[in-house]
Amino acid sequence: xxxxxxxxxxxxxxxxxxxxxxxxxxxxxxxxxxxxxxxxxxxxxxxxxxxxxxxxxxxxxxxxxxxxxxxxxxxxxxxxxxxxxxxxxxxxxxxxxxxxxxxxxxxxxxxxxxxxxxxxxxxxxxxxxxxxxxxxxxxxxxxxxxxxxxxxxxxxxxxxxxxxxxxxxxxxxxxxxxxxxxxxxxxxxxxxxxxxxxxxxxxxxxxxxxxxxxxxxxxxxxxxxxxxxxxxxxxxxxxxxxxxxxxxxxxxxxxxxxxxxxxxxxxxxxxxxxxxxxxxxxxxxxxxxxxxxxxxxxxxxxxxxxxxxxxxxxxxxxxxxxxxxxxxxxxxxxxxxxxxxxxxxxxxxxxxxxxxxxxxxxxxxxxxxxxxxxxxxxxxxxxxxxxxxxxxxxxxxxxxxxxxxxxxxxxxxxxxxxxxxxx
Amino acid sequence: xxxxxxxxxxxxxxxxxxxxxxxxxxxxxxxxxxxxxxxxxxxxxxxxxxxxxxxxxxxxxxxxxxxxxxxxxxxxxxxxxxxxxxxxxxxxxxxxxxxxxxxxxxxxxxxxxxxxxxxxxxxxxxxxxxxxxxxxxxxxxxxxxxxxxxxxxxxxxxxxxxxxxxxxxxxxxxxxxxxxxxxxxxxxxxxxxxxxxxxxxxxxxxxxxxxxxxxxxxxxxxxxxxxxxxxxxxxxxxxxxxxxxxxxxxxxxxxxxxxxxxxxxxxxxxxxxxxxxxxxxxxxxxxxxxxxxxxxxxxxxxxxxxxxxxxxxxxxxxxxxxxxxxxxxxxxxxxxx
Numbered sequence: 001x002x003x004x005x006x007x008x009x010x011x012x013x014x015x016x017x018x019x020x021x022x023x024x025x026x027x028x029x030x031x032x033x034x035x036x037x038x039x040x041x042x043x044x045x046x047x048x049x050x051x052x053x054x055x056x057x058x059x060x061x062x063x064x065x066x067x068x069x070x071x072x073x074x075x076x077x078x079x080x081x082x083x084x085x086x087x088x089x090x091x092x093x094x095x096x097x098x099x100x101x102x103x104x105x106x107x108x109x110x111x112x113x114x115x116x117x118x119x120x121x122x123x124x125x126x127x128x129x130x131x132x133x134x135x136x137x138x139x140x141x142x143x144x145x146x147x148x149x150x151x152x153x154x155x156x157x158x159x160x161x162x163x164x165x166x167x168x169x170x171x172x173x174x175x176x177x178x179x180x181x182x183x184x185x186x187x188x189x190x191x192x193x194x195x196x197x198x199x200x201x202x203x204x205x206x207x208x209x210x211x212x213x214x215x216x217x218x219x220x221x222x223x224x225x226x227x228x229x230x231x232x233x234x235x236x237x238x239x240x241x242x243x244x245x246x247x248x249x250x251x252x253x254x255x256x257x258x259x260x261x262x263x264x265x266x267x268x269x270x271x272x273x274x275x276x277x278x279x280x281x282x283x284x285x286x287x288x289x290x291x292x293x294x295x296x297x298x299x300x301x302x303x304x305x306x307x308x309x310x311x312x313x314x315x316x317x318x319x320x321x322x323x324x325x326x327x328x329x330x331x332x333x334x335x336x337x338x339x340x341x342x343x344x345x346x347x348x349x350x351x352x353x354x355x356x357x358x359x360x361x362x363x364x365x366x367x368x369x370x371x372x373x374x375x376x377x378x379x380x381x382x383x384x385x386x387x388x389x390x391x392x393x394x395x396x397x398x399x400x401x402x403x404x405x406x407x408x409x410x411x412x413x414x415x416x417x418x419x420x421x422x423x
Numbered sequence: 424x425x426x427x428x429x430x431x432x433x434x435x436x437x438x439x440x441x442x443x444x445x446x447x448x449x450x451x452x453x454x455x456x457x458x459x460x461x462x463x464x465x466x467x468x469x470x471x472x473x474x475x476x477x478x479x480x481x482x483x484x485x486x487x488x489x490x491x492x493x494x495x496x497x498x499x500x501x502x503x504x505x506x507x508x509x510x511x512x513x514x515x516x517x518x519x520x521x522x523x524x525x526x527x528x529x530x531x532x533x534x535x536x537x538x539x540x541x542x543x544x545x546x547x548x549x550x551x552x553x554x555x556x557x558x559x560x561x562x563x564x565x566x567x568x569x570x571x572x573x574x575x576x577x578x579x580x581x582x583x584x585x586x587x588x589x590x591x592x593x594x595x596x597x598x599x600x601x602x603x604x605x606x607x608x609x610x611x612x613x614x615x616x617x618x619x620x621x622x623x624x625x626x627x628x629x630x631x632x633x634x635x636x637x638x639x640x641x642x643x644x645x646x647x648x649x650x651x652x653x654x655x656x657x658x659x660x661x662x663x664x665x666x667x668x669x670x671x672x673x674x675x676x677x678x679x680x681x682x683x684x685x686x687x688x689x690x691x692x693x694x695x696x697x698x699x700x701x702x703x704x705x706x707x708x709x710x711x712x713x714x715x716x717x718x719x720x721x722x723x724x725x726x727x728x729x730x731x732x733x734x735x736x737x738x739x740x741x742x743x744x745x746x747x748x749x750x751x752x753x754x755x756x757x758x759x760x
Contacts, residue, residue: 020552027549035537038578248533251499252594255527256550257519420501420516 024258028266029273036236036274046236047278050229051285057221071176072117073099074142082150091153091191092145096120098187099180115179140172141165141180153191160188161203177206219293222286223300223378224343227371229278230308231340233271235332237315241267242328245319245417260414268312268406275308276301295381299388303381303398307374310402314339316409320416342366343375361393370405373398444475444602444634445496450505452491452658465491467658469505473651476632478624480639480649480666482746484754488658489638490530493604496636497527509602523551526600530607532591536580540571540590543579544597551598558597565593568623570616585613592620596627603627605637609644621648642746652746654753661753666746673749676703677718681711681729682738691732698728716744 036042079092096118103112119139142165152158162184166173181204188202244250253263279301283291293300314335322328353365366372377394380386388395450469453462466488473479483489494500496507498516507514509521534543541562548558566572569589574582579590588611596603605624609617621644628635639645645652646666653663662669683691692711696704702715702725711729715721718741729736 023549024552027546031535031538031542031546034542035535038537247536248529248531249535251529252533252547253550254499255497255522255525256547256598257522257552258550262550420498 021262024262025265025269028258028262029269032240032267032270033273035240036270039236042236042274046229046232046274047281049232050225050278050282053228054222054225054282054285055289057218057225070114070117071140071172071179072119073176073180074119074121074139075099075145076121076142077145078147079145079149080147082154084154089150089154091150094191095145095149095184095187098183102183115183116176140176143180153188154195156192156195156197159201159203161205163205166206177204180204218289219291219383220379222283222291222293223304223375223382224340225286226279226282226304226378227307227343227374228340229282230275230304230311231336231371233274233278233308233311234315234318234336234339235329236274237267237271237312238318238322238328238332239325241316241319241413241417242322243325246324250417254418260410260418263418264316264410264413267316268309271308271312271315272305275305275311279304291382293382294385295383296387297382300378300381303374303377303395306398306402307370310370310405313402313405313409316413317405320409320412339369339371342369342372358393363397367394367397368401370398370401373401444477444510444632445473445636446506446508446511447471447492447496448506448508450492450495450507451503452488452495452500453503464658466495466502469658469660471653471660471663473634473636475510475634476628477650478628478635478637478648480637480645480652481655482638482642482645482652482750483655487655487754489655490606491658492655493527493606493636493638497525497604498522499527523598524601526595526598526603528592528595528603528605528608530610532587534579534587534590534594537578539576539578540566540582540586541575543590544593547594548597553598561597561599562593565597568619569593570619584611585616588612589616600633601631602634603636605635605639607638607640609639609641617644624648642750646746654750656754662749669746669749670744671716673753676714676716677744678742679713679715679718679722679725680707680740680742681713681725681736682740683709683711683729684735684737687711687734691729691734694732695725695728699724718743 075096077092077096079090081088081090081092083089099116100114100118102115104115144163144165146152146161146163149160149162152160164177164180166177181202184204185202241250244253283297283301287293315332318328318331318335322331354362355365355367356363364372373394377391377398380391380394448470450466451464452466453464455462469492481489481492491500495502496514498514498521509524512518512521515521535546538546544562544565545558548562553561563572566575569592571586571589571593574586579587582590588608592605592608595605603624609620612620624635624637625648627633637645637648649666651664652666652669654661654669662673664672686709687706689706692704692706695711695713696702699713699715699721702713702721705712705714713721713725722739722741726736
């Protein structure tokens, strides 16, 4: 009977202790949330600023991208040729040769650059339109030359038709189509003139891809803007912790039975909730301004959410070496700048610098910065519709990088701020 | 205060007394600085004990080591050497049990500015693992006692200086600690709150043998509130005893100022000096200043001598000897605020 009573008491005591642990962490979390949301500076820097930037960029860069110098064209040449007076004409091949040889100079004295790089394939099926083919070859447009192409050119009364396939609202597609149209018109005109007449028209039938999103510069910037808001959390975490130290409230907490884990847990939890609000608000604004996302918002949100923990950790690292909140926020701002500048690397087209490889997956030098990993992943998910299995390596890398930052942050804050002082 | 009757009056006695709430054994704190050749001895080999239920006053000029000592007692500062025992247990800064029985109200106000008065108290109370219902009752009681009830929804940053000090105080007491350490808490309080706090501390200490250690520049409060007083200077305990014993042992006595009805000469001064034992008499303009221990008892005798010489006393002013005079006598300094 006594044994049963003892077991019951033990169970009650354990349950009560667990309850206290949660209550302590939640109370601290609530305290930090109140402090953050009552701070006008937070609302301005972490929500309003990225939102305004996003609206501004949405208006300016919501249009298609057209930044490339040469276009990659996939050609499916179905032209069977045309025989006239024992001579067989294959104008399809001639058109391809023309596309391959046309160049233009960038600057005087520089080597000319090809307008088109042509990739040929014999078969045309739906898979050639697939995103992966476009992605692998960096294709901007697919050209389908019909089997009667040569015959139609000989028949002066009939319009000369080809079909192009591409993403209608991307700048690359639109630019490559414009370039192709003028070359195609000129090619048909020159050929027909050489045959004796320049009558008739050229017709380009467009088929649109519906797999690739209508990517704009703004689309590439959206993850960056959401992440900027989260990066600013470094400032809040470091300032709040340093203020606790500076205002001696940390001493008040140290005198209580509260432990480091409660403090760090409470702060991290508050930061996660703040990040959740930021993610929802900023993605909602991006949607309102025409964010062409085809992927999972939940997955993108989770990626940014995990990344936000590393921002808490960086805030802790800064707080551990700062004695005043003003110093902490200055250091945080300096640290935050490269962290969010890196989120625009995809827009600027900066290539990754490999650090090491695991099973063919490359971990880049900039991937040690969680914002870089997160931006790339969010772009993959939202613009190209990739799933968790597609970005598995990067996702695991983000978790590991975040855990490393968290470990460093917790150890430093415990050693430098939460132990009895020697001086 | 019944506890005061039980207190030993000899300095340094019973350091290992079982009834002690706090025992300090050869405690040292030396600060080193690149600019100084020698380490600064903020606390220099202190040994004393404080009993359960005792109100212990700590006096000392600026830089005497009071705050350093208190910060070591609560575990915020690591001693260079020595021992601190709480109820016989060595101070372990990580002991949850120990933290629950110690309350500390620092000299500087420390609270979360962006939280309301109630939220500040509720947060700190939760850290002490006080159940919600009980915490609410305690907070309401404290707010009422410290005249903060109508301000409980105000942000702490919006409070006046006096209210902020009261909140600071409440935050150190919300968990009903067994041992309460107060560092200059009376500074900046209005008389009403000061009186409340005075009564509250007396009441607090009388219940369940609670111990209070208090530092203050307000001598009269330390004098009337403390069971024992320690006078600290340059990190050493110069004297430790009950206020009365300190005054009797180290004081120069009370001062009687007699206003005489007409011109008098040095012969009257010399007559009093010879006729009354253990007095030091001085002529000060139209008055006679007499310094002596237990002056009240000697007033009739002095008045008789004056009248016998043909003079009348128009007015008598008595200045009782105070801890301040003891303090000055021991440290050679005035207590600066």
